[in-house]
Amino acid sequence: MSLAQRINRIQPSATLEMTALANSMKAQGIDVIGLAAGEPDFDTQDHVKEAAIAALRQGFTKYTPVGGTNDLKEAICEKFQRENGVSYKPAEVTVSCGAKHSLYNLFQVLFEAGDEVLIPSPYWTSYPDMIVLTDAKPVIVSSTMESGYKINPEILKRHITPKTKALILNSPSNPTGVAYSPKEIKDLVQTAMDHNLTIISDEIYEHITFEGFQQQCVAALGEEVKKRTLTVNGPSKTYAMTGWRIGYLAGSAEIVSAVTKLQGQSTSNPTSIAQKATVAALKGPQDEIRRRCQEFERRRNVVVEKLRTMPGVSVVKPDGTFYAFPRFDGAFGKRYGDKVINSSGDLATYLLKEAQVVTVPGDAFGDDRALRLSFATSMEIIEEGLKRIGTELQKLS
Numbered sequence: 001m002s003l004a005q006r007i008n009r010i011q012p013s014a015t016l017e018m019t020a021l022a023n024s025m026k027a028q029g030i031d032v033i034g035l036a037a038g039e040p041d042f043d044t045q046d047h048v049k050e051a052a053i054a055a056l057r058q059g060f061t062k063y064t065p066v067g068g069t070n071d072l073k074e075a076i077c078e079k080f081q082r083e084n085g086v087s088y089k090p091a092e093v094t095v096s097c098g099a100k101h102s103l104y105n106l107f108q109v110l111f112e113a114g115d116e117v118l119i120p121s122p123y124w125t126s127y128p129d130m131i132v133l134t135d136a137k138p139v140i141v142s143s144t145m146e147s148g149y150k151i152n153p154e155i156l157k158r159h160i161t162p163k164t165k166a167l168i169l170n171s172p173s174n175p176t177g178v179a180y181s182p183k184e185i186k187d188l189v190q191t192a193m194d195h196n197l198t199i200i201s202d203e204i205y206e207h208i209t210f211e212g213f214q215q216q217c218v219a220a221l222g223e224e225v226k227k228r229t230l231t232v233n234g235p236s237k238t239y240a241m242t243g244w245r246i247g248y249l250a251g252s253a254e255i256v257s258a259v260t261k262l263q264g265q266s267t268s269n270p271t272s273i274a275q276k277a278t279v280a281a282l283k284g285p286q287d288e289i290r291r292r293c294q295e296f297e298r299r300r301n302v303v304v305e306k307l308r309t310m311p312g313v314s315v316v317k318p319d320g321t322f323y324a325f326p327r328f329d330g331a332f333g334k335r336y337g338d339k340v341i342n343s344s345g346d347l348a349t350y351l352l353k354e355a356q357v358v359t360v361p362g363d364a365f366g367d368d369r370a371l372r373l374s375f376a377t378s379m380e381i382i383e384e385g386l387k388r389i390g391t392e393l394q395k396l397s
């Protein structure tokens with residue numbers, strides 16, 4: 001039986017593949033250090049779990065409205081008002097099975113053959129493939145490590161054509177951890193507005209920031225910007241709820257309703273009890289987020305400090321997230337046995353085989369000289385992983 005062409009046009013998710021590999025090596029009893037995970041190592045908080053248990057006991061186990069319950073939409077609107085100063089109505093919000101699903105649905109509803117979509121690089125690995133699935137063209141807007149992995153209006157303008165339909169922003173960024181300042185965001189958004197682009201702002205890491213950094217919510221930049229912006233967010237990273245599969249989208253009621261229509265012919269509603277749990281997360285105490293960020297910040301400091309002692313390795317200090325995206329220029333062209341390191345995949349494989357350290361090759365994020373290291377794991381594992389990486393790099397000749 002033959003497969004449809006579209007499935008051959010996309011790659012498997014590199015992050016999920018490397019995480020699965022780490023788990024299977026662990027299950028075989030191999031002493032693996034996993035630095036690939038894209039999720040907080042903390043548990044979902046008890047009051048959130050209790051809300052799901054109560055929902056189960058109350059028989060809240062049936063279909064809900066396709067785009068989420070009113071309770072949850074109202075909790076999301078309250079969140080936008082309280083945290084971002086943006087006023088959305090429930091009709092401008094739709095809830096899906098994870099932020100990934102919100103983005104997928106949104107792209108399906110907005111893009112088609114002939115459209116171009118701007119993606120600043122390094123980028124979250126799923127954006128280009130999701131855009132390819134709509135038949136639109138992902139246009140990569142490259143930044144350099146020297147510019148702190150940030151693009152600017154000049155660079156952006158060079159990639160805008162009459163076919164450009166949208167710009168995707170993701171600050172703080174997966175994989176670099178770099179976040180745009182309010183002024184930088186404003187300038188990029190102004191450029192997008194000047195060219196009548198739709199702005200898709202993936203704000204899933206907005207709360208995982210360091211040294212008091214406050215992420216600017218794009219839609220909060222004014223009514224005109226809000227009209228052109230679709231904000232994507234969800235509880236996965238902020239509340240350590242990756243497995244619950246809830247994400248949401250806020251923007252024009254017309255687009256939101258189109259997304260809900262698509263969802264009504266595919267997955268229908270996200271899980272009923274996960275919706276109740278998300279209401280509890282959004283409305284409950286918020287102080288744990290700060291405490292967890294402080295722990296991520298402590299780990300970030302160790303990761304950056306240790307990487308910077310390694311010859312031939314450079315890294316931009318992350319402003320947020322739980323990732324670092326070091327470049328390993330010194331390792332390229334070097335040998336081990338009869339093999340030469342020529343790509344991020346070669347390097348990740350070398351580290352996996354020789355040091356049992358799992359990382360994600362940078363080419364999945366648009367930089368083939370980098371690896372993504374996750375510090376969403378204990379300090380002990382981070383220190384051991386970095387020690388092993390340092391030792392293996394020295395063995396290259």
Ligand SMILES: Cc1ncc(COP(=O)(O)O)c(C=O)c1O
Pocket residue numbers: 038097098099100101124170173174202204234235236242246247
């Ligand atoms: C930038 C970015 N956007 C969206 C997502 C998807 O999150 P969710 O688990 O809610 O689908 C992720 C998850 O890794 C991410 O890193």
